[in-house]
Amino acid sequence: MSTQSNGHSGNGNGNKPFGEAVSVESDAGSPVAGRIAPPPGELKKADFVSDQEVRWCPGCGDYAILNNVQKVMPDLGIAREKIVFVSGIGCSSRFPYYMNTYGFHGIHGRAPAIATGIKCANPELSVWVITGDGDALSIGGNHFIHAIRRNLDINYILFNNRIYGLTKGQYSPTSEFGKKTKSTPSGTIDYPINPLSLAIASESTFVARSIDIDVKHLGAMVEAAAKHKGISFIEVYQNCNIFNDNAFDYFAERTVRPDRVLYLEHGKPMVFGKERKQGIRMNGAHPEIVTIGENGITENDLLVHDIHLTDPSVAFMLARMEQPEFPQPVGIFRAIERPTYEDMMEDQIEAAVAKIGPGNLEKLINSGDTWVVE
Amino acid sequence: MSTVIEPPVSQAEKHVEELDTVTIRFAGDSGDGMQLTGTQFTNTSAVVGNDISTLPDFPAEIRAPAGSLPGVSGFQLNFSSQDIKTPGDQPNVLVAMNPAALKVNLADLEEGGTLIVNTDSFTPENLKYANYATNPLEDNSLAGYRVHKLPITTLNMNALKGNVELSRKEIDRSKNFFALGVLYWLYDRPMENTLNWIRAKFAKSPELAKANEIALKTGYNFADTTEVFTTHYTVKKAKIAPGKYRKITGNEATAIGFITASQLSGRPLFYGSYPITPASDILHELSRHKTFGVKTFQAEDEIAAVCAAIGASFAGQIGLTGTSGPGVALKQEAIGLAVMTELPLVIINVQRGGPSTGLPTKTEQADLFQAVWGRNGECPAIVIAPATPADCFHMAIEAVRLAFKYMSPVFYLSDGYLANGAEPWAIPSIESLPAIDVRFAKDPATFMPYARDPETLARPYALPGTPGLEHRIGGIEKQHITGNVNYDPENHHLMVKLRQEKVDRVVNDIPPIEVMGEKSGKVLVLGWGSTYGSITSAVEKMQHDGKSVSAAHLRHLNPFPRNLGEVLSGFETVIVPEMNLGQLCTMIRAKFLVDAVPFSKVKGRPFQIREIVRKVEEYL
Numbered sequence: 001m002s003t004q005s006n007g008h009s010g011n012g013n014g015n016k017p018f019g020e021a022v023s024v025e026s027d028a029g030s031p032v033a034g035r036i037a038p039p040p041g042e043l044k045k046a047d048f049v050s051d052q053e054v055r056w057c058p059g060c061g062d063y064a065i066l067n068n069v070q071k072v073m074p075d076l077g078i079a080r081e082k083i084v085f086v087s088g089i090g091c092s093s094r095f096p097y098y099m100n101t102y103g104f105h106g107i108h109g110r111a112p113a114i115a116t117g118i119k120c121a122n123p124e125l126s127v128w129v130i131t132g133d134g135d136a137l138s139i140g141g142n143h144f145i146h147a148i149r150r151n152l153d154i155n156y157i158l159f160n161n162r163i164y165g166l167t168k169g170q171y172s173p174t175s176e177f178g179k180k181t182k183s184t185p186s187g188t189i190d191y192p193i194n195p196l197s198l199a200i201a202s203e204s205t206f207v208a209r210s211i212d213i214d215v216k217h218l219g220a221m222v223e224a225a226a227k228h229k230g231i232s233f234i235e236v237y238q239n240c241n242i243f244n245d246n247a248f249d250y251f252a253e254r255t256v257r258p259d260r261v262l263y264l265e266h267g268k269p270m271v272f273g274k275e276r277k278q279g280i281r282m283n284g285a286h287p288e289i290v291t292i293g294e295n296g297i298t299e300n301d302l303l304v305h306d307i308h309l310t311d312p313s314v315a316f317m318l319a320r321m322e323q324p325e326f327p328q329p330v331g332i333f334r335a336i337e338r339p340t341y342e343d344m345m346e347d348q349i350e351a352a353v354a355k356i357g358p359g360n361l362e363k364l365i366n367s368g369d370t371w372v373v374e
Numbered sequence: 375m376s377t378v379i380e381p382p383v384s385q386a387e388k389h390v391e392e393l394d395t396v397t398i399r400f401a402g403d404s405g406d407g408m409q410l411t412g413t414q415f416t417n418t419s420a421v422v423g424n425d426i427s428t429l430p431d432f433p434a435e436i437r438a439p440a441g442s443l444p445g446v447s448g449f450q451l452n453f454s455s456q457d458i459k460t461p462g463d464q465p466n467v468l469v470a471m472n473p474a475a476l477k478v479n480l481a482d483l484e485e486g487g488t489l490i491v492n493t494d495s496f497t498p499e500n501l502k503y504a505n506y507a508t509n510p511l512e513d514n515s516l517a518g519y520r521v522h523k524l525p526i527t528t529l530n531m532n533a534l535k536g537n538v539e540l541s542r543k544e545i546d547r548s549k550n551f552f553a554l555g556v557l558y559w560l561y562d563r564p565m566e567n568t569l570n571w572i573r574a575k576f577a578k579s580p581e582l583a584k585a586n587e588i589a590l591k592t593g594y595n596f597a598d599t600t601e602v603f604t605t606h607y608t609v610k611k612a613k614i615a616p617g618k619y620r621k622i623t624g625n626e627a628t629a630i631g632f633i634t635a636s637q638l639s640g641r642p643l644f645y646g647s648y649p650i651t652p653a654s655d656i657l658h659e660l661s662r663h664k665t666f667g668v669k670t671f672q673a674e675d676e677i678a679a680v681c682a683a684i685g686a687s688f689a690g691q692i693g694l695t696g697t698s699g700p701g702v703a704l705k706q707e708a709i710g711l712a713v714m715t716e717l718p719l720v721i722i723n724v725q726r727g728g729p730s731t732g733l734p735t736k737t738e739q740a741d742l743f744q745a746v747w748g749r750n751g752e753c754p755a756i757v758i759a760p761a762t763p764a765d766c767f768h769m770a771i772e773a774v775r776l777a778f779k780y781m782s783p784v785f786y787l788s789d790g791y792l793a794n795g796a797e798p799w800a801i802p803s804i805e806s807l808p809a810i811d812v813r814f815a816k817d818p819a820t821f822m823p824y825a826r827d828p829e830t831l832a833r834p835y836a837l838p839g840t841p842g843l844e845h846r847i848g849g850i851e852k853q854h855i856t857g858n859v860n861y862d863p864e865n866h867h868l869m870v871k872l873r874q875e876k877v878d879r880v881v882n883d884i885p886p887i888e889v890m891g892e893k894s895g896k897v898l899v900l901g902w903g904s905t906y907g908s909i910t911s912a913v914e915k916m917q918h919d920g921k922s923v924s925a926a927h928l929r930h931l932n933p934f935p936r937n938l939g940e941v942l943s944g945f946e947t948v949i950v951p952e953m954n955l956g957q958l959c960t961m962i963r964a965k966f967l968v969d970a971v972p973f974s975k976v977k978g979r980p981f982q983i984r985e986i987v988r989k990v991e992e993y994l
Binding site for chain 2: 080082096104114117122145367369372
């Protein structure tokens with residue numbers, strides 16, 4: 001591409017120093033001509049399937065998640081070339097190879113940081129982080145917190161199988177207390193971390209949870225995450241059929257699920273159970289399970305789910321509800337609006353240019369204490 | 375001005391003497407404003423046309439206990455009517471604002487040198503803090519120096535009390551300007567430059583502006599009118615090449631250089647960094663230049679900083695990360711990822727004393743091995759190093775040029791001495807700067823993520839957002855041409871060799887190393903990085919004395935310039951001065967089988983000219 005004459009820039013391109021080249025869209029030298037996003041339905045699921053052979057173990061929960069994401073993609077109305085999947089290390093992190101989009105398989109724990117750079121450099125890209133419980137919460141714990149609190153418009157899916165699969169069966173930071181694994185023959189003595197608690201504590205503006213085998217629900221969560229402007233965090237309970245098989249059966253197995261899973265729905269009272277008779281009511285500062293029709297309790301007594309509460313207390317409380325004391329909640333816990341990092345970054349640049357004009361290289365190198373030698 | 379403690383003498387009785395070169399060291403407590411005083415003296419000296427070179431030397435503690443030895447902060451300045459390249463071996467003048475400053479710095483002052491002390495600070499308590507059993511101002515221990523004992527605190531207080539609405543403590547804080555005023559008179563400097571600076575800096579605090587202004591002028595007039603000084607000195611303009619100059623530090627030149635590279639390449643600059651001494655000023659400087667589209671990202675840690683820069687590179691911006699040695703140690707795995715994914719990336723390492731936390735505010739060159747070999751696997755990266763503060767500008771452009779052209783990480787090795795040291799910079803014309811050509815893959819019909827350019831072996835640069843070029847990259851070994859995940863033994867061997875070959879071919883794209891002096895002879899002094907000034911000055915001096923010595927300086931360290939082996943073979947002895955235990959020396963011994971001699975100094979301080987002269991003399 002040609003270099004800019006005299007290094008001056010920003011000529012007639014509004015308040016952006018590189019014109020629209022801040023995204024790659026209309027930079028004269030870049031290959032990306034402005035393409036109009038395809039209308040939903042134009043692309044098919046098959047368009048998002050890459051030519052790479054999928055190498056997960058047969059029966060792995062990852063297949064269901066991959067299948068679901070590929071299925072949802074055409075409905076988002078985003079051109080394929082504008083989508084980037086970024087991952088760290090672990091079984092789930094092979095995900096980008098199987099998506100026929102741009103992809104970056106990074107290093108252990110660092111996917112959120114790589115994604116941050118991509119999104120800042122080109123805010124027009126739809127950026128997805130695929131990670132696992134070890135990748136996100138152990139080696140990548142620091143990036144998890146900070147990528148979330150910055151509220152970049154990134155979709156962040158954590159496959160939680162509560163085990164280390166790729167290294168063949170050590171416990172993970174979400175493994176239940178006392179779990180016997182290859183590295184803990186006498187049982188773990190560390191208390192597990194709750195990914196949603198941490199995401200909420202890190203100021204996540206969108207928090208959701210789903211289950212790999214609950215196909216329809218998972219698809220809805222992925223779609224909602226994609227549509228949320230800001231960081232969208234989804235925890236997906238994902239079965240590792242080799243090293244931690246049936247880990248979630250105690251609530252996720254089809255026959256027990258209605259009684260042991262609470263499907264959160266915005267604006268609706270929290271009801272669960274095969275007969276839809278049980279619900280969650282606040283008793284002082286604590287949630288409790290009540291039965292509709294007993295002791296005069298009606299749906300009106302139940303807690304009504306509101307994903308838009310700016311105060312994160314209720315979302316946090318729901319994140320702490322667990323089987324067997326409570327049904328395991330899934331769905332959207334929280335979805336609030338807040339300006340995104342990349343937008344504010346662009347705004348600061350535009351404001352600076354609006355105030356003093358686009359950068360002038362001649363002026364820059366001639367600033368400071370100067371003198372002339374005759 | 376109310377204070378005159380010495381009877382005035384007339385101007386006629388004062389001598390004016392002309393000097394070629396003067397080295398002054400300002401030393402005081404961290405809170406005494408010595409860096410500011412030194413910087414002001416430097417700026418004024420530059421503006422009046424002297425050649426200058428500086429060495430700020432400050433403690434890692436922000437405010438060590440007042441009066442303590444670890445709390446001493448110093449600023450050395452060399453100014454001259456000649457062409458100079460170092461901040462001077464030995465101060466001719468030491469300004470000591472307290473006993474601790476005297477204790478720490480006196481040994482460096484030349485024999486018979488001028489010593490200006492603030493006697494007010496020589497209290498029993500401060501003397502004890504500085505481990506003085508007796509007061510050196512009274513025990514005759516300073517007999518070998520020309521000592522000027524000035525009650526600076528008192529003089530300044532008397533001048534300001536009643537003239538400004540400030541507390542005693544606030545008044546005291548201006549005493550560094552009094553000292554500066556004394557030095558301005560002593561070396562015949564105009565006050566205008568500093569007065570303008572004071573007015574601009576304290577525009578919102580007029581009382582502070584007034585206090586500093588009075589302090590400066592009072593100091594000047596005091597030196598002029600009292601008998602304390604009978605002589606003052608002039609240092610004429612330096613005979614340097616005509617043109618427009620500015621004073622610049624290495625960190626400033628680095629920041630401006632990368633912004634310039636962004637403009638020359640048409641690619642926006644993304645700087646991911648985590649605050650660390652002595653690199654943070656680059657982050658501060660770049661964050662001020664948003665109008666150039668610079669995006670600065672203060673990351674949660676060093677790893678996030680480099681990973682975000684890699685992400686930005688993948689998306690088409692100049693991915694730049696900056697740190698010092700300990701930060702590079704944290705970034706290395708990610709730099710390996712950039713080697714594997716063959717993305718452009720520039721890593722600034724402003725080297726400091728190591729290992730571990732080491733000497734955070736002191737200079738060192740001990741990260742060369744870390745840059746060249748410090749990653750897992752066969753993991754070649756391009757390594758370059760600026761030689762002077764002003765050269766940081768040009769090498770920043772060079773780093774970006776090579777990163778894009780070869781789709782490779784480039785290490786840019788500055789150090790604490792270059793970063794904080796200042797010199798005059800002949801401002802270049804923008805037309806004289808190299809163009810940086812960045813090419814993107816466009817054609818889906820022919821695109822293969824790892825098909826290489828036949829000349830450079832660089833892979834194509836395909837930006838997300840480009841229709842039809844969707845592809846996946848990552849840290850797992852790539853199949854030649856397709857870039858697919860591949861574990862084949864033959865393919866791995868080939869790819870390891872290709873990545874090395876790509877970096878090796880940079881040799882075709884860099885200038886040959888130049889020899890200063892004869893192309894053969896007894897001794898060649900070979901250096902890299904910030905040792906340039908000391909080596910060049912030493913060798914020039916010895917050549918002037920008719921000695922068979924030449925010098926050569928490397929700015930490209932991986933790969934080396936093509937003619938380096940030939941240059942080395944022209945000399946009986948090759949001496950390699952380094953602020954490490956001989957890292958470059960080891961590299962050239964390994965590569966060229968020459969019996970090169972390491973000359974190590976790992977003291978957190980740059981080489982003195984005379985140290986190099988003495989070393990070379992051993993081999994003549």
